[in-house]
Amino acid sequence: MTTHTASRRPPPAGGGDFARLSKQITEAGLMNRRPGYYTVRSIAVAVAYAGGWTAFVLVGAGWWSLAVAAYLAVIFGQVALLAHDVAHRQVFRRRRPSETSGRIAGAAIGMGYGWWQDKHTRHHANPNHEALDPDIAPDLLVWSQGQARAATGLPGLIGRWQAFLFFPLLALEGVNLRVSSARALGNRALKNRTLDGMLLYGHTAAYLTALFLVLPAGMAIAFLAVHQCLFGLYLGCLFAPNHKGMPILTGNDRPDFLRRQVLTARNVRGSWFTDLALGGLNHQIEHHLFPSMPTPHLRKAQPIVRRYCQELGVDYLETGLISSYRQALASLHRAGAPLRRARISTARA
Template sequence: MPTNSTIPVRTDVAGSDFARLSKRIADAGLMARRPGYYTIRITAVASLYVGGWAAFVLVGRSWWTLAVAAFLAVVFGQVALVAHDIAHRQVFRLRRASEVSGRIAGNMGIGMGYGWWQDKHTRHHANPNHEDLDPDLDPDVLVWSRSQAREATGLPRLLGRRQAYLFFPLLTLEGFNLHISGVRALANPSLKGRRLEGVLLFAHFAAYLTALFLVLPPGMAVAFLALNQCLFGVYLGSIFAPNHKGMPILTGKERPDFLRRQVLTSRNVRGGWFTDLALGGLNHQIEHHLFPSMPSPHLRKAQVIVRGYCQELGVGYLETSLLASYRQALASLHDAGAPLRAVAEQEGSA
């Protein structure tokens, strides 16, 4: 799918389409909280987290510790998904409870700057796949459109020609990037609670590194760190890549009404309970973007209502397999890098 496809904008009844959908969702009871579900889910993830570190100590100075590193990478991803739901107020009604638990899971649990990430993610939800307004489309390493490619300098210009082939290898650095971005955000005076954010972040780093180098010899500790963080990054990237990459990109003043802005820039991924578990419910990305505070176990039920409603309106609703979503994302990245390949060819023939 072209990344800069034009999205039709309906102006005669702006906002009313989403209002009618919202009423159907509310009447179905799908915005109700699920305290029992989240109690079980958070308890399970916390138990796996503690169990993983207990296994790390028990395995000790053995190369089998790398299996623990891989296991903890998946657990870290699940902690990130829990923090995501907390940030969207799916778990707790009160803001204070959400902030405290979010910082415990994000900052202390996996070394993610919760306040920094929440601000970034909120801006993404407001303007998904908008070239100028969505922070997830910043061309800091990769270019996401041909227009970004034409203006690229530095690393994006260097990588852009072959970025589709480099995408998954680069995801091995995403865990490290998450930590670095959280630390860099501490220099921003507008970051809410940045002193607490910093204390919790560095407490995680200190505890993590102390555990590694106290239990393992240096070489093994470095190997554990590298495998754990690289697989964590790949897992996170594999969760988020199918959601919007390869979907239409908005530019300039192009701003459809809320329903179309969310539906037409998002992609769902087909699957059963295992897909829901592995992707944390974000495989129902369209429903999540329309109703971000909806508890994730309700998203599958909401999909039936949302898809039917979109058919009534004639609004495109895309759902693919996981592999197809990756193919579309990579094809979009390859297309975005076309201007850089053209320049390279011209320079080579000159």
């Protein structure tokens, strides 16, 4: 994984670069709301969610319930994508309806909305900044060789072979979502944490009650494992192509807004189906530049942004989905190199 420092990057231009781009986007009408689109999408996701749980009850105690678990894993991912758009005020202009609908969506999948919104806001402000972006804070994985050299315990152990373990570990992301949400409730600075706690634990109680009420214990555990692992894998596959393997900023290396967002993000090529499966996050550069832009406008904004970046001489990366995963895994392998070298040195000693 490449780490860029301020000395290796041309001096950032002023904020006028983004202002000129923003004017083009606004004049093209791409910041306008799309209430019809979000109404249809919200209804479709809600019907698919309710239909999944209805199928769960109707199928009952049979192994076909695992197919329902796989289906619900995808629908949970779609609910998460809708919550993401709501949090960015792509759906509603005002804060209250955005927070209310965001909490409803979060409660539907067992996610603490306040915790996630705080974390995601910090990510958008400083994407891929080693000290400021919570998405690349060393936890189980290390994202740079600097983090690897400082790693101890489990990250130090996993980091050696993290590229090979990455996708298996993504299966735990659904569980991590709940654990991190619950852990954040202890943070007194978190707003509405009592409400978030009630929704989070209410979802967990209802979810487990439904599983063990409808299914025998063994089958309920199997459903839980399939559903949560596939949900976590889907979530991870949604977000991994966006920034992993892109330049990591360190220290005072903070280019102007346009370059900070473009240089640390990667777009993924694809059709309307890619847009549906990834919730528009395949247009990550446009999303980071204009977080409140409605999802269906991101594809329309792409040629404008790409052409503008070419005029400025700013690198604009777009690749295929498989290639994006390959780049992310290669960067993880490079990041873990110091841990592998340390192991070899210890073995020789």
